Amino acid sequence: MGIVRPKDGSIIAEIDGEKHDLVGRSTEQIVDLGIALVPEGRRLFPKLTVQENLLLGAFRPKARAQIKTNLDFCFESFPRLAERRSQLAGSMSGGEQQMLALARALMLTPRILLVDEPSVGLAPQLVARTIDAIKLLKDHYQLTVLMAEQNFTQAIRIADRGYVIVHGKIAFEGRSAEELNNNDLVRKLYMGM
Numbered sequence: 611m612g613i614v615r616p617k618d619g620s621i622i623a624e625i626d627g628e629k630h631d632l633v634g635r636s637t638e639q640i641v642d643l644g645i646a647l648v649p650e651g652r653r654l655f656p657k658l659t660v661q662e663n664l665l666l667g668a669f670r671p672k673a674r675a676q677i678k679t680n681l682d683f684c685f686e687s688f689p690r691l692a693e694r695r696s697q698l699a700g701s702m703s704g705g706e707q708q709m710l711a712l713a714r715a716l717m718l719t720p721r722i723l724l725v726d727e728p729s730v731g732l733a734p735q736l737v738a739r740t741i742d743a744i745k746l747l748k749d750h751y752q753l754t755v756l757m758a759e760q761n762f763t764q765a766i767r768i769a770d771r772g773y774v775i776v777h778g779k780i781a782f783e784g785r786s787a788e789e790l791n792n793n794d795l796v797r798k799l800y801m802g803m
Contacts, residue, residue, distance in 0.1 A: 611647050611724070612637040625721050641670055644721035650730055650758075652711040656700025660691050663699050663710055667717030676719055684713035687746065705736035712743060716751070723747070725757040729764060737764055744768060762800035766790055774799065 612635055621632040625644055632640055646667075655663050664684060668677045685692035688709040694702065699710055708728060715723060725744060729737040745768040748755045759765040766772065772790045774782040776799075784790035 611645070612640050623722060641718060642672075644670075644672070644719070646715035646718040646720035646723050648711045648715045648723065648725045648728065650726040652707045654699040654707055654710055654714070656698065658699060659696050660699060660702075660710055661695040663714050664691075664717050667714035668719075670718045673717060673719040677717070680717050680719060683750075684716055687716075687743065687750075688713055704731050705733070705739070708732060708736070708740050709743065712740075712747065716747060720751070720753060722754045722756065725755060725759075727758055727760065729759060729761045737761060741765070741768055762790075762796070 612632065616633055619633070623630050623632055623643065623645060630643055632643075632645075655666065658666070661681075664681060665677070668674055668680065673680065685695070690706055691709055691713055694706065699707065702710065712725075712728075723744075728740050728744065732740060741764045744755060744757065747753060748768065755768075757765060757769075766787050769787055769790065771786065772784045773780050774784075774793075774795055782793055782795050784793060784796070790796055
């Protein structure tokens with residue numbers, strides 16, 4: 611997202627058949643390409659309302675024309691947010707805040723959605739709902755979702771492929787949920803087998 615600059619190499623995002631090297635681009639330029647981030651810990655504006663947080667997510671020029679459509683979709687996808695549109699984000703539960711963080715990213719009309727540890731701090735039942743919401747959004751918007759998640763059993767439910775990273779290196783790449791479930795390294799690291 612342009613927040614931490616790599617020392618070398620490249621990061622290529624292919625969007626609508628066009629390749630973009632993200633290295634050296636500002637965060638704003640990356641967002642303008644249609645890449646949105648749902649950060650770990652949600653990073654909401656706690657003293658702003660639900661609706662104000664959502665509207666801040668639509669600052670990308672391409673998204674401004676779709677504010678009403680995206681807002682309606684967010685409230686339809688997350689009815690709890692519609693009920694609490696005037697509530698301060700900081701006064702909501704962790705699960706509600708995670709919904710808001712996801713919805714705020716969708717206000718950008720993204721092509722690629724980066725989701726960092728969506729299950730952090732959530733009760734198990736809310737983790738399942740959050741993962742289900744990500745799947746719904748992925749399918750509805752035809753999004754590419756890149757999700758970092760420690761909860762293997764939840765993440766695998768929506769993954770088209772997965773990578774096991776050990777000490778900063780890709781130790782295994784599974785091109786399907788079945789490959790991931792049947793890998794010895796995955797079983798050892800995530801299932802205690």
